[in-house]
Amino acid sequence: MMEIDFFLWRSLFKTKSLAGRLHQLLWLYNGMVVVLFSGFYYVTQHKIIEAMTARSFLQALPVLPLPADEVVALSWLSFGVLFVCGRIYHRQDITQSGRYLALLAETIACLVVMRTLSLAYDGLVLLVVADLMHRYDGKNTGGLLVGAMLLLFFLADYNMLGFLRGVEPFDAYAAYYNSSVRGVLSALKSGLSSVNVVLFALYLVMLIQNKHQEKERIQSLNEQLESANEKLRLYAAEAERTAETRERNRLAREIHDTLGHTLTGLAAGMDACMVLVDVAPQKAKEQMEKLRDVAKHGLKDVRRSVKKLRPDDLERLPLREALTHMVKEYADTTSMEVKLSIEGWPEAMRQDVEEVIYRIVQEGLTNANRHGHATKASVTFQMEEGRLTIAIVDNGQGCKEAVPGFGLRHMQERLDLLHGSLSCQSDKGFKLEAVIPVGQGAKEERHD
Numbered sequence: 001m002m003e004i005d006f007f008l009w010r011s012l013f014k015t016k017s018l019a020g021r022l023h024q025l026l027w028l029y030n031g032m033v034v035v036l037f038s039g040f041y042y043v044t045q046h047k048i049i050e051a052m053t054a055r056s057f058l059q060a061l062p063v064l065p066l067p068a069d070e071v072v073a074l075s076w077l078s079f080g081v082l083f084v085c086g087r088i089y090h091r092q093d094i095t096q097s098g099r100y101l102a103l104l105a106e107t108i109a110c111l112v113v114m115r116t117l118s119l120a121y122d123g124l125v126l127l128v129v130a131d132l133m134h135r136y137d138g139k140n141t142g143g144l145l146v147g148a149m150l151l152l153f154f155l156a157d158y159n160m161l162g163f164l165r166g167v168e169p170f171d172a173y174a175a176y177y178n179s180s181v182r183g184v185l186s187a188l189k190s191g192l193s194s195v196n197v198v199l200f201a202l203y204l205v206m207l208i209q210n211k212h213q214e215k216e217r218i219q220s221l222n223e224q225l226e227s228a229n230e231k232l233r234l235y236a237a238e239a240e241r242t243a244e245t246r247e248r249n250r251l252a253r254e255i256h257d258t259l260g261h262t263l264t265g266l267a268a269g270m271d272a273c274m275v276l277v278d279v280a281p282q283k284a285k286e287q288m289e290k291l292r293d294v295a296k297h298g299l300k301d302v303r304r305s306v307k308k309l310r311p312d313d314l315e316r317l318p319l320r321e322a323l324t325h326m327v328k329e330y331a332d333t334t335s336m337e338v339k340l341s342i343e344g345w346p347e348a349m350r351q352d353v354e355e356v357i358y359r360i361v362q363e364g365l366t367n368a369n370r371h372g373h374a375t376k377a378s379v380t381f382q383m384e385e386g387r388l389t390i391a392i393v394d395n396g397q398g399c400k401e402a403v404p405g406f407g408l409r410h411m412q413e414r415l416d417l418l419h420g421s422l423s424c425q426s427d428k429g430f431k432l433e434a435v436i437p438v439g440q441g442a443k444e445e446r447h448d
Contacts (some may be wrong), residue, residue: 019206038075042068075116084107120170125198262298268334319354344383346438363391372396390434396424
């Protein structure tokens with residue numbers, strides 16, 4: 001019994017809510033009351049035996065009482081069962097039928113303890129009722145709660161039960177002592193019951209307050225959840241619009257880079273064919289065949305751009321070979337002399353970095369031919385401190401001030417995604433310089 005009281009005392013300080021602490025205090029208090037009453041019966045019986053007045057005491061009783069040792073053992077053991085059933089009843093993972101069985105076992109243990117103590121103390125009924133109230137959720141359990149409470153109080157009052165009239169009364173044990181001691185015992189008995197009622201009332205007040213606060217908290221959480229859901233809906237709609245805009249911009253960049261590059265080359269090649277068709281028809285025919293291949297290649301790139309794939313050359317070749325092929329093909333179709341110089345090259349690059357590099361060179365050569373009408377251009381790669389610099393210089397017309405157009409803006413957007421930079425200079429000709437941070441840990445992927 002002392003171990004149970006110690007466990008109750010330790011649990012009292014572990015419970016966070018005030019209602020929970022009062023509930024544990026009810027258990028602790030009733031456990032001590034059971035110890036007091038069982039100790040009273042134990043001591044009184046031994047005093048009666050030592051005083052040689054057992055015969056007269058037994059004649060005054062309607063029934064033979066339990067031996068003192070059995071009273072102590074049975075009351076403590078029954079209260080232990082009551083405590084264990086109460087703990088089981090409070091478990092969150094217990095099934096509904098299991099909870100009913102635990103309540104039934106708890107009720108039986110409560111009655112056994114009260115019967116062992118000769119119904120001198122009925123405060124254990126409030127302990128069981130407190131357990132019922134603790135689990136009460138208002139969902140089809142109101143009738144069960146009222147019925148269990150009435151049954152418990154009915155069974156606790158031995159004056160209402162004819163079949164329990166044979167219980168030895170508390171007053172018969174108290175009569176052994178003198179009048180002053182009997183007065184103290186009677187007052188103590190009433191006081192213990194009154195204190196238990198006060199603790200139970202306080203527990204109910206705190207429990208109702210906690211239930212109300214929990215209801216308000218759940219309502220507040222529901223409001224917050226509804227507000228969060230509304231924000232998520234707005235965010236999802238905005239994210240969808242942003243994704244659509246981003247996809248449109250991507251397609252615009254891809255189609256501009258691909259079609260612009262291809263159509264510029266075709267236009268320059270056709271101009272050359274118009275000159276060659278009269279003086280060198282065979283050369284004009286060869287040039288037209290090259291223009292046909294460029295057109296097919298450009299169409300394939302457009303299809304891949306729409307499908308969000310990389311340029312065809314990058315699908316088949318490593319980046320350096322893809323750049324070499326693209327520069328040579330553009331030079332052949334436009335008759336513009338293009339020199340590719342690689343003075344430094346990163347050991348490894350991600351696919352997105354490779355595509356940006358390819359598109360920058362592609363757009364830079366297209367601008368040199370379309371806007372600068374250049375006849376010569378150079379593309380130079382340099383590596384320095386983890387940064388790849390791409391310089392595209394042409395001998396075109398140049399301009400006083402570089403106004404970013406569609407192509408330059410999309411170059412900058414691509415570089416922004418990689419935390420790169422873009423700069424332009426125009427004096428004699430035009431110089432475009434892009435700087436891209438290149439990670440050394442990425443593995444270069446090849447598509448053969």
